[in-house]
Amino acid sequence: MLNNEITETLHIEYPIIQAPMAGGVTTSELVAAVSNYGGLGTIGAGYMSPTQMRKQIKEVRQLTSNYFGINVFVPNEFNASESEIKSANHLLQPIREQLNVHEKDQFERPKSKRMFEIFNEQIKVVMEENVPICSFTFGVPSKEVIAALKQQNIILMGTATTVREAVEIEKIGMDIVVVQGSEAGGHRGHFMNSFQESLIGLMSLIPQVVDSVSIPVVAAGGIMDGRGLMASICLGAKGVQMGTAFLTCIESGAHHVHKEAILHSKEDETALTRVFSGKWARGIKNKFIVEMQEHETSFPDFPIQNTLTQAIRKASTSQNNHDFMSLWSGQSTRLAKNQTVEMLMKNMMAEATKIKKDI
Template identity: 40%
Template sequence: MWKDTEVTRRLGLAAPIVQGPFGGGISSVELVVAVSESGGLGSFGVHHLGAAGIRDVAGRIRARTSRPFALNLWIPLDDADDPRIDDAQFARNAALLQPYFTELGLAMPPRPERFAPRYAEQIEAVLAARPAVFSFVFGIASPEVLARCRELGIVTLGAATTVDEAIALEKAGVDMVVATGSEAGGHRVSFLRGADESLSGTFSLVPQVADAVRIPVIAAGGIADARGIAAALTLGAHAVQIGTAFLACEESNANPAHRGLLFSPDARHTGLTRVFSGRLARGIENRLMRELQPHADRLPGYPVQNWFMGALKKAAAEQERGDLMSLWCGQSAALLRHRDARSLMTALVNETSALLDKG
C-alpha cells in the first residue's frame, strides 16, 4: 500500500525512493542503474559537465537500463554563470590555498577562461537527452524550459528548503517538489533567502510543505532507513530522497576513503561550511574545513571557490587524504548498514513494508 503514491504512479516506480543526485563527479552510471533497476529513481548530478559530458552520461545510462532516471542541474544563482572576480581577488585566494597545493605536490592551476560550464548549453543537452525526470536546485527553471519539458514528457522536480520556495515552485508549474531539510548532506539549495536563514529540519518542513502545496512532495534530509521513510510518508510526503546512504554504496563514485569515513565515528560530527565550494554545504568536519573556516567570509563564491577546490580535492582523493577532501555527509550516517545499492534498496523496501503494511 505505501508504495502506491502519486510519485510512483507518475514515474512508473516500484517504490517511492529517489536516489539523491550527487554533483562534482561523485554520481555514477552504476549507481543510477542499480537504483533504477531496483525500482527506485536513480539520479545523476551533471552540473559539473558540459554538453558533451551530459550526452555521454545519458547514453551510458540508457545502454544499461530502460527504467526511469533523473538528470540534475544547478540553476544559475546570482552571478554563478558568469562570476565577477578580478585578478587581484584571484591571486589572494590562490595565495591562501597555496600551502595545501604544495602539501599535495600540486602546482597552482592558472586562471581558466571559465570557472564552470555554460548553463544554456547544459540545459539544451539535458532536454535533448529527454530523461524521465529533470531535477534542479538553487532556483526555478525558466518558463520556457518548463514548457519544453512538458512538451517532451519530462517530469520536473525542484528543490525547496522553505515553504515559500515550495509555493514558488508550484506557482511556476514545476511538477514535484523535494522538501529538503537541514539534516541533508551536501549543499543547502536555498534560493529565495540566504542558506543560513533556511535551515528548517526535515520533519518540521515536510508537513508544512505538504499543507501548502498540491503537487507531490518528496522528503529529503536525514532519511537513511525504513523508519525515516515511514515517518516522512506519515507526515504527508509522497516519496523520499535519500543521499548519504546511497553515497556510501560501492557503486557511487565517491572516493573509497570518503565512503569508509561515512561508516566511521567521524561521520557523527558534521558541519555546515562554504569553504569547499563557496556555497553552504554539510560534510564531515575535517582539517581543511577547520583551517579555512576563519577565512570563509573572504572566500570567493560559487563557482570560483569550487574551481579552486576541484583540483585540490581530486589530488587529495587520489592520495586518500581525507583531511583535505570535501566529505559530504548528512546527519544520519550513524544509521548506515549497507555498502551496495541493491541490498540497500531491498532492505529499505522490506523494512518499510514491515512498518507500514503490517500496521
C-alpha cells in the first residue's frame, strides 16, 4: 500500500518523513520511533556541534536498526554592521531586563568562515558514521560535498520553495526534493528566490515541481493526517514530510509550553516573522512577534539575530513563559494531537487506506 520510489529508496514502509526540526525537538526517541513505526525519522542537526551529532547518531542506532536521516543547514555568507547590532540590542534590552537576563559584556559575533568550517565538520561526521540519508536546508552544498557523500552511497535530499530551486537541487545531483509550501512551520528554506516569491501554497507547488523535475518529490507544509498524504500523492508527490504533527507527539523534545500553544491554537494564529532569528519563519503569534513586528526588517540576518535573542528564548522557556519563545508551527494547528508516534502513524495509514479504497 503506497509503495513507490520513496519507500524503496529510503527503505521505509510508509512514504512519511518526520521533518528535521532543529533545536532539541528531534530527540533520539522521536527519530527512532518514527523509523520503527514505518516512516523515516530525521535528526535536526542544524544547531549541533559535530560532537553532539555523533552522540545522537549513536543513540538513535541503539534504539532502531531501521534507516534514519540527518539534516544540516547549508551556510551562507552574512554580515551585519556594528550599528545594526547595537540597534537590535537596544530594542531587546527591555525584554532581557523583564526576564532577568544578563547578557555577556562582549557579544560573540558569529563569523561566516567559522560557520562553513562547522558545516564541513558536520559533513565529515555524516560520512564517518555512514548515516544513510542526509538532507539539506537553506541551500545546496558544493559539488565537492555532494560527490563525497555520493561516493559513500548516502542518499541526498534538498529543500525547495519554488520550481527554480527544485530544478537546481536536481541539477546538482541530489536524489529527492522536499517542496516546502507556505503553510509550513519553522524556517523558510528558500535560497534562490526572495522571501515573498517563495510563499507558494503547497497544493500549487507540488504539481508544478513534479512537471519540472525527474527526481521524486516529497510534499511539506500543513500535512497532518491521511488526507494530506493522499492529496499530495494525487498531485504527484511520492511522499510527505511532516513537522508540526510530530512536534506535539509524546516522544518530541519540544517544551510543553510549545506543545500546548499548538494544541490550543487556531489556523489564523500563526505568523511569518524574522524577529527571532533574522530568517523568515512561521510560528504562533505571541508578545515578542507582535511588539517587534515594526522593527523586523531592521534586525540583522541569521545567524546574528538568532544569537542576539538566544538568551531571551532560553530564559522564556525555563520560566514557562510563552511570550518570548519561538513557537514554530505550521498552519494546520487545529489538526494537531497529543499522541504517540505509533498512534499518529497508524491513524494516518488507516485514513489513507480508506481514502484510497473510496476513490
